[in-house]
Amino acid sequence: MQIRILHNECCGHGECNLIAPDVFTLDVRNRCMVLDPEADTPEKVREAAEACPCAAIVLMNDDGDEIYP
Numbered sequence: 001m002q003i004r005i006l007h008n009e010c011c012g013h014g015e016c017n018l019i020a021p022d023v024f025t026l027d028v029r030n031r032c033m034v035l036d037p038e039a040d041t042p043e044k045v046r047e048a049a050e051a052c053p054c055a056a057i058v059l060m061n062d063d064g065d066e067i068y069p
């Protein structure tokens, strides 16, 4: 799985980091950063994407096809 963060949309809420802390972190300016897209299950990564209040997380399969949203 590949993860793209839409930084213009990210409001630094941190919900992604709470759900999958090994995958998502926040930088010093409270912007979401991807640590390792494979550090948790695809289900957990999707749960984090769905929980993002700003719809700032885009998920793609290994072929680069968008699978969320």
Ligand code: SF4
Binding pocket: 005, 009, 010, 011, 012, 013, 014, 015, 016, 017, 024, 026, 031, 032, 051, 052, 053, 054, 055, 056, 057
């Ligand atoms: S949950 Fe969404 S808005 Fe919040 S830090 Fe993560 S990507 Fe940004």
